[in-house]
Amino acid sequence: MDSKNWTDEDRAPAQVLAALRELSHLKSVTADEYTATRQGGLTNLVFKIEFHGSRRSEPPLIVRLPGEGTEDYIDRKVEAHNAGVAARAGVSAEVLYTNPESGVMVSHCIPNIVTMTPELFLSRSGSVARAGEALHKLHSAGEQFEFRFELFSMIEEYLGILSTKDIELPAGYHDIVQRAQPVKKVLANNPVALTPCHCDPLCENFLDDGAVMWIVDWEYSGMNDPYWDLGDLAVEGNFSASQTHELVRAYCGKEPQQSEIARVTIYKAMCDLLWTLWGLIQHADNNPADDFWAYSIGRFERCKVLILSTEFDECLEAVAQSS
Numbered sequence: 082m083d084s085k086n087w088t089d090e091d092r093a094p095a096q097v098l099a100a101l102r103e104l105s106h107l108k109s110v111t112a113d114e115y116t117a118t119r120q121g122g123l124t125n126l127v128f129k130i131e132f133h134g135s136r137r138s139e140p141p142l143i144v145r146l147p148g149e150g151t152e153d154y155i156d157r158k159v160e161a162h163n164a165g166v167a168a169r170a171g172v173s174a175e176v177l178y179t180n181p182e183s184g185v186m187v188s189h190c191i192p193n194i195v196t197m198t199p200e201l202f203l204s205r206s207g208s209v210a211r212a213g214e215a216l217h218k219l220h221s222a223g224e225q226f227e228f229r230f231e232l233f234s235m236i237e238e239y240l241g242i243l244s245t246k247d248i249e250l251p252a253g254y255h256d257i258v259q260r261a262q263p264v265k266k267v268l269a270n271n272p273v274a275l276t277p278c279h280c281d282p283l284c285e286n287f288l289d290d291g292a293v294m295w296i297v298d299w300e301y302s303g304m305n306d307p308y309w310d311l312g313d314l315a316v317e318g319n320f321s322a323s324q325t326h327e328l329v330r331a332y333c334g335k336e337p338q339q340s341e342i343a344r345v346t347i348y349k350a351m352c353d354l355l356w357t358l359w360g361l362i363q364h365a366d367n368n369p370a371d372d373f374w375a376y377s378i379g380r381f382e383r384c385k386v387l388i389l390s391t392e393f394d395e396c397l398e399a400v401a402q403s404s
Contacts, residue, residue, distance in 0.1 A: 093117075093126050097144045100185045101130065103178045110136065117144070121196065121285055123370045124148040124363065129190055140189065143174065147184030150366045153242060154359075155300050157181040159228045163302040164188075166277060170222035172215050172296050191295050194288040199318045202284060209324050211294035212287055212314060213331030219296065220276035220307040228303035230280045232351055233265055239358035246365035251357065251381045260388055261354060264347060267401050268306065273344075278305035282314040308341070312348025316383075340403035343396035350393060353384035 097117050101107045114136045120127040126146040132139040147157070158181040167173035168188075178187040195201065202208050236258065243250070279286065281301040288295040311332060315325045329337040329345055360377035363370075387393055 093128070093146060096146050096185065097128055097130070100144050100146075100178065100187050101142070103180075104187065107139075124151055124368065141192075142177070143188045143190050145184075145186040145188075148368070150368075151184065151300070154239070154362070155184070156228065157184045159226075160184075160299050160302070161186070163226045163228070163277070164299040166222055166224045166226060167219060167279075167296065167299060167302070169224065170219055170277075172219045172222075173299070174295070174297065191288055191290070194290045194295065197284045197287040197289055197294075199284055201289070202318045202320070202324070205289060205291075208289050208294065209320070209327045210331035211289060211292075213311070213328045215287070215294040215296055216279070216282070216307070216310050216314070217332050217334070219279065220310070222277050224277070226277040226302055226304050229275070230278060230301070230303035230305040230309070232309075232355060236355055236358065239355070239362060242362055243358065243365065246362070248361055248365040250361065251378055253385070254357070254381065257354065257381070257385055257388060261351065263397060264351060267397050268347075271400050271403055273306055273308065275304040276307045278302060278307060278310050280305055280309060280313070282310050282317060284314070284318050287314075306344075306348075308344040309348045309352070312345040313352040315345060316349040316352055338403070340399045343399035343403075346387075346392070346396045347400065350384050350387040353380045354388075357381040357384065 094112065094117070098110070098112050101110050101115070114134050115130050115132045117128040117130055120129055120143070125148045128144045128146075130142040130144055132141070147155070157179075161176070161179040161181050164173060164176045164179070164186070168175045174188045174191050176186060176188045179185070195205070197205075197208065202212070279296055279299070279302050281298065282296070283298075286296055286298045288297060311329060314320075315328060318324070320328065325345060326337070326342065329341055333341065357377045357380045360373045360380065364373035364377065
C-alpha cells in the first residue's frame with residue numbers, strides 16, 4: 082500500500098469505538114466489550130460488531146468507515162438521506178448513526194443472511210426472483226431519493242477526475258462512448274418515470290435470508306431509470322438470458338414485454354461503460370482491494386462486445402418503438 086493509506090486499518094479500531102459511542106446507549110462502551118469482524122467491501126472498511134460480556138444482549142451492528150479518496154465522488158449527505166428512505170421502504174437495514182462529514186455510518190445488522198455472489202444467484206432457489214421483488218419494493222418507495230443519477234453526466238464527471246490523475250484510458254474508450262450516443266437519444270425520447278434506485282447493485286450488495294432479499298450500500302443511489310438497476314444486477318451477476326428473464330418477470334409481476342428486456346440489455350452495456358471509469362479511478366488511487374486495472378479492462382471488453390453487436394441495435398429499435 083502506498084503512503085496514501087487507502088483504508089488506514091491501523092486507525093480503524095479507534096474509529097469503530099468512536100462511532101459506537103455516538104449511540105446514546107453505547108456512550109460508555111469499551112473495546113473489550115465487543116468483537117469487530119471485517120466484512121467485504123472494495124472501497125470502505127466495514128465491520129460486524131458482536132457484543133459479549135455484560136453487553137451480550139445487544140444486537141449486532143455494522144460500522145462502515147469510508148475509504149480514502151471516496152469523497153471525490155461520493156456525497157455522504159445524499160447517501161445518508163437515501164439510506165434512510167431505503168430502510169423505511171423495508172429493503173435495507175435501519176441506520177442508527179451517520180456523520181455526513183466523515184462518512185462514518187452505523188446500522189443494524191440484518192440477521193441470518195447470506196451475502197450473495199454470482200454463484201449463489203445460480204444455486205440459491207428463488208434468489209433471482211427475490212432480488213427482482215426487492216428492487217420493485219425499492220422503486221415503489223413513497224419517498225424521493227436525493228441526487229439524480231445521470232449516466233452521461235457521470236461519464237463526463239469521471240473523465241474529469243481521471244484527467245487529473247496519471248493514468249491512460251483503455252484504447253478505443255472514446256470510440257465506444259461515441260457509439261453509445263444513440264442510447265442517449267432513444268432513452269430521452271422514450272422515458273420512464275424515475276424512481277429511487279440503488280444504481281450500484283453488485284451481487285454482494287444483496288443479502289438473502291431465504292425468504293426476503295435485502296439491499297445495502299447506498300453510496301451511488303439516486304433517482305434513475307429503474308431498468309438501470311435490473312440491467313446492472315444482470316451484468317454484475319453474469320446472469321444468463323433465462324436468469325435475466327426471471328429477474329424482470331419477478332420485478333414486473335408478469336411476463337415482461339420485449340421493450341422491457343431490451344431496456345435491461347441496453348443498461349447492461351452502459352453500466353459496464355461507466356464502471357470501467359470508476360475502476361480506473363480506483364486503480365489511479367492505488368486502492369489495494371482488487372486489481373482494478375484488470376477489472377476495468379474486463380468490463381470495457383465486455384461492454385464493447387455487446388455495444389457493437391446486432392443485438393444491441395435491435396434493443397435500441399425495440400425501445401424506440403415502445404412509445
